[in-house]
Amino acid sequence: MFFRQFFDSTLSQYSYLVGCQKTGEAIIIDPARVLDEYKAVADAEGLKITHATETHIHADFASGLRDVSRKFDATLFVSDEGDADWKYQNMPKDTVFLNGGDIFEVGNIQFEVLATPGHTPESISFLLTDNGVDEPMGIFTGDFLFVSDVGRPDLLEKAAHFEGTTEIGAKDLYDSLQKIKKFDDHLQIWPGHGAGSACGKSLGAVPLSTFGYERQFNWALQSPSKADFVKEITNAQPEPPNYFAQMKRVNKEGLPAFNLKDVPVETPETLNGQVFDLRNSNAFADGFVRGSINIPYNTGFVKQAGWFIDYNQPLTIIGKQELSEQYQKDLASIGFDDIARIVPEDSIESLVNDSYEKVSPETFVDKYENANILDVRGQGEYDAGHVGHGIHRHHGTMRDADIPFDKNEEILVHCKSGGRSAIAVSVLKARGYKNAKNVLKGYDGFKDEIEVKK
Known part of the structure; x- marks a missing residue:
């Protein structure tokens, strides 16, 4: 069996490529929207991406699930758990809809579906067994169970504005945790996020764990009662960025295929509409175009852009023209594809009309x-x-x-x-x-x- 974990540091997101080396088939779990890295690794290992799945409808990044079907002719597996409000829409005709207890295979690798609601109603996890081995090796937990923490149950209410769902989700999350307490200590935990994600309060930075370790050190598996758990998990969660609401919608309904484009590089006489200036804060403070928003292009760029981006307006970027492809990929990861132009940062002197102290x-x-x-x-x-x-x-x-x-x-x-x-x-x-x-x-x-x- 081939196993590779991928980490998007800009969003603290984990995804996985698992392949059967005997049959040459491979599956992506929780694919990011830009698929280049999965393809490169699969090609290098002599694998063909034939399947993709995800643990739930994500709120914090734009899913690449449907693009895996479009670009690789892969079969998709998605959750059929939860109520009508959170069913996948506009899926390919050959999509397989999953419920707890279902089993599917990719080559000689078996995936057993566990219904693990709480973070979202449709959340599922995948118990992996390499055929020929008597016991499961690990579990893909998505946003259900993290290293040192569990997924937050309040996003449907705070981000998607479904009132009254936080307490319901918290109780479901507690019940889901009780289901998995039967697992052996050696079972590996492969989570959907690491430290820095807004999908939990105190996620660990270690990329994977074991159930035995989590049983001993994860507070959520030690909570003495459901009431205590609900109180703790609903208290002091970080504020969800504004773009989360957009992600829940587009990941449910689908996004157009992502493809790089030639973004015009120009310096017009005036800059109208939505303008992000990607220079560092000191350079911006010294002189900027009035009306532009300063979001420095560093490791925090995508998360900060998600607070302020308007999905209904094209975007002008003041930045480095040679980074056009990376800007497109970064913003595609939160579902934004409409960069109208790039204004080179060294060409804006004539446009500067404001500063701050x-x-x-x-x-x-x-x-x-x-x-x-x-x-x-x-x-x-x-x-x-x-x-x-x-x-x-x-x-x-x-x-x-x-x-x-x-x-x-x-x-x-x-x-x-x-x-x-x-x-x-x-x-x-x-x-x-x-x-x-x-x-x-x-x-x-x-x-x-x-x-x-x-």
Whole structure:
């Protein structure tokens, strides 16, 4: 048997390629939208991608499931669990719909389907047995069971706005965990995400685990009662990015095939509509095109873009033209394919018509008692300690959040260390808040010098 785990560090997402070396068949589990890497590995191993499946309708990335069918003529296996609201639509005619207890094979590799609802109603897991071996080797758990954590049950309510589903999901998740407690300690756990994903509170960074390890150290498998579990799993989950709602819809209904295109490289006299400036925050602060949003192109780009991207508008990118293909692949991973143009970052001097000031921690300490303070950290960070009279708004809500300050007043904007607040200032400037300023080094830079409240 051939086994390969893939990790998309931009979204903290795991996917898998499993192949039968005897028959040459292979299956992708939870495929990302860009399929190049799977194809390259399969070709190198002499395998043909003949099947694909996924553990549930994903909320945090755009699925490549249907593209596997289109590009490789592969047979798809998807969940038929859950209610009518979360059934897959527009699937190929030969799609196989799965329920708990079903078994399918890829070559000499057997997959047993386990219904594991909780994160979502349709969530399933796959117990893998290499035929010829008497016991299962491991289980693909998707967003059900992670290393050191379990999937959150509140996304249908918080992201997709299905009211009342959080507590139902939490109870289902507890029941699903009871089902798997029978497994032997040696069973490997192959999760759908790692540390950094917003699909749980405290995911481990280790790429896989064993059931014995999780039985001993994963809090969710040690919860003494369903009531205690529900209380813990529904408390203090991180804010889901805005794009999650879009992903649940398009992964349910389907996306067009992803293909690279020639994106125009040009510098028009004016930039209208949705504009992302991908330069670092210092370069942006020194001079930018009014109305553009600064999302630096680094390892956090995709997650930050997901907070602010408008799926109904084409996008202009101010960045590096030689990175066109990578920009397309990155944004395709969250289901956005409409990059209208790339404006080379070294050609925008004539377009620059705005800037913003940066404030040192020392200046903040001198001014904070009488200042308008906007704290743009997450709710958990804010609850752990904050400036008493500061206003709290999550940075990802800046496009629409109510900001109780006059647009001409000075606003000192801070996060934990200065990165998210720089993005927030760019959005505020785009909204017409003329005197928004970024506090360098953020809360970490000034917390020891002022009185904080909890």
